[in-house]
Amino acid sequence: MKVRVDEDICAGxxxxxxxxxxxxRLTADGFSEVIVDVVPPEHAAAARTAEEQCPENAIEVEFD
Structure with missing residues (x-):
């Protein structure tokens, strides 16, 4: 599973x-960025929760 943040709509x-x-993690500018290439299985549920809870819908989960 991979995730990405749409930097054009992330509001930080x-x-x-x-x-x-x-x-x-948050960048120096205060916006979110992904720090892994592939989400480890033990963090997949939390990454999906982050996608669901993003107020701007800036996170996209991609399944392999």
Whole structure:
């Protein structure tokens, strides 16, 4: 499973980082970015929760 953040619509709420810091972090500009190429299986549920809870719908989960 892979995730991506649409940087054009991310508003930097940080919910994804709070939900799954193993996959997301905030940049120096305060916007979310993905820090792994492939989401480890043990963090997949949290990454999907981050996608669901993103107020801007900026996160997209891609299944292999």
């Amino acid at each position: 709420h940080g919910i994804c980082v709070a939900t799954c810091p193993e996959v997301f």
